[in-house]
Amino acid sequence: NAGVTQTPKFRVLKTGQSMTLLCAQDMNHEYMYWYRQDPGMGLRLIHYSVGEGTTAKGEVPDGYNVSRLKKQNFLLGLESAAPSQTSVYFCASSYPGANTEAFFGQGTRLTVV
Amino acid sequence: GENVEQHPSTLSVQEGDSAVIKCTYSDSASNYFPWYKQELGKRPQLIIDIRSNVGEKKDQRIAVTLNKTAKHFSLHITETQPEDSAVYFCAGDNYGQNFVFGPGTRLSVLP
Numbered sequence: 660n661a662g663v664t665q666t667p668k669f670r671v672l673k674t675g676q677s678m679t680l681l682c683a684q685d686m687n688h689e690y691m692y693w694y695r696q697d698p699g700m701g702l703r704l705i706h707y708s709v710g711e712g713t714t715a716k717g718e719v720p721d722g723y724n725v726s727r728l729k730k731q732n733f734l735l736g737l738e739s740a741a742p743s744q745t746s747v748y749f750c751a752s753s754y755p756g757a758n759t760e761a762f763f764g765q766g767t768r769l770t771v772v
Numbered sequence: 773g774e775n776v777e778q779h780p781s782t783l784s785v786q787e788g789d790s791a792v793i794k795c796t797y798s799d800s801a802s803n804y805f806p807w808y809k810q811e812l813g814k815r816p817q818l819i820i821d822i823r824s825n826v827g828e829k830k831d832q833r834i835a836v837t838l839n840k841t842a843k844h845f846s847l848h849i850t851e852t853q854p855e856d857s858a859v860y861f862c863a864g865d866n867y868g869q870n871f872v873f874g875p876g877t878r879l880s881v882l883p
Contacts, residue, residue, distance in 0.1 A: 701875040758804035763815040
C-alpha cells in the first residue's frame with residue numbers, strides 16, 4: 660500500500676517548456692487535489708477532482724491544466740512554464756467529501772529558469 | 773469560498789511549555805477543520821481534526837477547540853518536545869469540495 664505517489668520528485672524546466680506531473684493513489688479515493696506550496700503562503704489549491712472524468716478549478720488555476728481519466732491518477736500539466744511556477748507541488752486524495760483526512764504525496768520540487 | 777487565517781506565523785517556545793496556534797475561517801457552512809504537521813522537506817500529515825458538532829477534541833498532548841459562533845479554532849500542544857518543531861497548517865472544508873489551508877505557523881521548540 661503505497662498511498663499517494665508523485666512523479667517526478669524534482670525537475671528543472673526552462674521557461675516555455677512543458678511538463679506533466681503524475682499523481683497516483685492506491686486507496687480508491689474519489690477526491691484528488693493539486694496544491695502548490697510557496698514560502699509564507701501555505702498550500703494553495705490549483706485544481707481538484709471529485710471523481711473520475713471530473714475536474715474543477717481551485718484558487719490559482721491559471722497556467723495549469725489537469726486530467727482525471729482514471730480514478731487512481733490525477734495529472735497536472737504545465738503547457739508553457741514560467742518562473743512564477745517555481746514551487747513545491749503536492750497532490751492529495753481523500754474519500755468522498757472534503758470532510759475526512761487528506762493524504763498527501765511526497766511533493767515535486769519544480770524550478771523554472 | 774472559504775478563507776482561513778492563521779496566527780502567529782512563527783512561534784518559539786521552551787521545551788516543556790505549551791504552544792497555541794489560532795485560526796479563523798470565513799464560511800459558516802464549513803464543518804470540518806483538520807490540522808496538519810509538516811516537517812522540513814516532508815509531506816503534510818494529519819495530526820488531529822474536529823467537526824462542527826464538537827467543541828473540543830484531545831489526543832494525548834494535542835487538543836483542538838472550536839468556536840462555531842466566533843468562527844475560530846485553535847491547536848493546543850502541551851509539554852512540547854523538540855520533535856514538535858515543524859510547520860503547522862489549519863484548514864477548513866470548502867462546501868465539502870476541497871480544503872482551504874491557512875498560511876502556516878512555524879513552531880520552534882527550544883531545548
